[in-house]
Amino acid sequence: GMVLLVDDLDQQQRLGNVGKSPRWQIAYKFPAEQATTRVESITLQVGRTGVLTPVAELSPVSLAGTTVRRATLHNFAEIKRQDLRIGDTVIVQKAGDIIPEVVEVLPNLRTGYEQEFLVPEVCPLCGGQIEQKEGEVAIRCINSDCFARRVRQIEHFVSKQGLNIDGLGPRIVELLLQENLIEDSSDLFGLAAADLADLPGFKEKAITNLLAALKASQQV
DSSP: OEEEEOOOHHHHHHHOEETTEETTEEEEOOOOOEEEEEEEEEEEEEOTTOBEEEEEEEEEEEETTEEEEEEEOOOHHHHHHHTOEETOEEEEEEETTTEEEEEEEOGGGOOSOOEEOOOOSBOTTTOOBEEOOTTOOOOEEOOTTOHHHHHHHHHHHHSTTTTOOTTOOHHHHHHHHHTTSOSSGGGGGGOOHHHHTTSTTOOHHHHHHHHHHHHHTTOO
16 A cells, blocks of 8 residues: 655645544555355364354465465354355455454355355364353364364464464474474473484484574573
């Protein structure tokens, strides 16, 4: 987008401000680029608080400079509101030019082979119990030992919004859990070089860097 402004200082002063917003300046955002594609399937992600988020798996489509293969569907109520079905042709765009989302379903292009998406009765990743609290849209996995929940919780802990531990991305977090080297976030600080030596992709420099980043993050 762009910012449009009056560049005459006298006119700026005469126009004045409303609170912190100058009357002589306005932001203009171009409309989001949109594309049409097909929903191949709908998968589910489990967040750190257990919320199940449906994701549309799309036929690859070029959108705003990248190839988009997935788009958030936000929640199950949104699927119902849009009457979205597996196999539907849809219009997608990037929310804020970043996150792909489905903005419209094109039911007139249906062939009759589309399938309705059924809300699961258990967590699709751990098989644990799910629940929907009264007044909430979100459906959650309430199994505290759900592997996906533990991965997301530790990812959040080490992310830039958390302790900002450099070199500890989602793939490594998942690997450490799979290898039973950690069970929760606190176990990260007990890791030693010998624990990491046999992991794939961990050479001496990578081990040294990760241990140094963990040590540095103890002083936040």
